[in-house]
Amino acid sequence: MNRDAFRRGAAAALIALILLTLAWELWLAPLRPGGSFLAFKALLLLLPLRGILVGRLYTYQWSSMFILAFFSEGVMRGWADSGLARQIALGEILLSTLFFICVLGFARSFKRRV
Incomplete structure (x- = not known):
């Protein structure tokens, strides 16, 4: 895959995760x-x-660690919750994993070939 494909994949996964998070906590399966x-x-x-x-390498680097908090939340809520909340937590795991993979692919594309 090329750098632009990883950038588009990361952006799509991040936007989808934002929308999923809002829908989850406001309408679909809020805690209250x-x-x-x-x-x-x-x-x-x-x-x-x-x-x-916009494809800033530095943002890709730090967000690769940042997204792990959302992955961890998905794992914990997937384990602890039931019903729709569990399904949404699995979606959070999937989207955060996709984001992580795309971020790593984008950052790796800057690495020099020896």
């Missing part, structure tokens, strides 16, 4: 009826969005 303050975690996902969209 009517929505939860956990929806604010979507704001954290906005931090790397601009750098991901």
